[in-house]
Amino acid sequence: MAASIAVIGATGSVGREILMILAEQELAEAADIVALASDRSVGQEASFGEDDELIVRSLKEFDFAGIQYAFFAIDAAETKPYALKAAAAGAMVIDCSPAFRLEPGVPLIVPEVNAAALSGAKKKIVANPSPLAIMIAAVVQPLHAAAHAKRAVVTAMQPVSGLGRSAMDELFNQTRAVFVNDPLKPEHFTKQIAFNVIPHVGDIQKDGETTEEATLAGEARKLIHPDFALTATCVRVPVFIGQSATVTIEFENALSVEAAREHLKRSGITVIDHRADEGYVTPVEVAGDDPVFVSRVREDKSVPHGLTLWCATDNLRKGAALNAVQIFEALQKKKKTH
Structure with a gap:
């Protein structure tokens, strides 16, 4: 099965938590996920659950075609160009950086607070608020x-x-x-x-x-x-x-x-x-x-x-990774009802 989820920043604190939560809650299989990071982390292993290890690939070289959801857990300066690239390729971007939080037209979401605002996603980008x-x-x-x-x-x-x-x-x-x-x-x-x-x-x-x-x-x-x-x-x-x-x-x-x-x-x-x-x-x-x-x-x-x-x-779970995964779940639910 081709990967349909990308986790960018997979070797960082938030990226590791996103992978852990996706595995804990059985929301994806290892075959569905690609782990991406900067070139200095390429070739490292990122844990997915207790048994699976993902080999980290280069964000710089990655083609987002076919990716449905892209979790970004890197700093804002690096995020913006790659998030726009991922969105242009058709991926729904869930961004944990400050890059898009206050940008008009980009929903800022805490699912139990304002999940309805997901309908306002005009750029295929959803912002995860600060912790x-x-x-x-x-x-x-x-x-x-x-x-x-x-x-x-x-x-x-x-x-x-x-x-x-x-x-x-x-x-x-x-x-x-x-x-x-x-x-x-x-x-x-x-x-x-x-x-x-x-x-x-x-x-x-x-x-x-x-x-x-x-x-x-x-x-x-x-x-x-x-x-x-x-x-x-x-x-x-x-x-x-x-x-x-x-x-x-x-x-x-x-x-x-x-x-x-x-x-x-x-x-x-x-x-x-x-x-x-x-x-x-x-x-x-x-x-x-x-x-x-x-x-x-x-x-x-x-x-x-x-x-x-x-x-x-x-601050790493509900304050970052868990909220991002809950956004992912809300987007999937919204997709099923349309």
């Missing part, structure tokens, strides 16, 4: 449907895996260096990341926001509502996998803590919220799990109708 936007949208949307969310203030704690394997290695090496009293040399981060937090994710713009913070606000408007206002502070923390955030939401209408918990549960959010020691989730506990978790739901007494909550999810 942070996926988590925020999954939490805010069911509450917005209940009480009309007007504004959110977000403080996001983002793990080093968002920058890839080499950034994870830097955290590991710096942590070890602290214990043996070796000099620390920041490479991927502007300051020491071990035993520290850095309020700087993305590039700092003239207005003081970072690109990550500004883009999150744009993604939230596209995912939740055009008038939804969001301001964020994004902080890189010494965590390998698992993102988290405090989210304070102001609503048009009243919404109790108890009702908010029920709306979240019904939407598929895992609520672990006990007002006691250990009655909440942390990033280390959500790594490797699929759901978005919410804890510490409480009233924000500074506004008439406000709630504050804590949320966390695995």
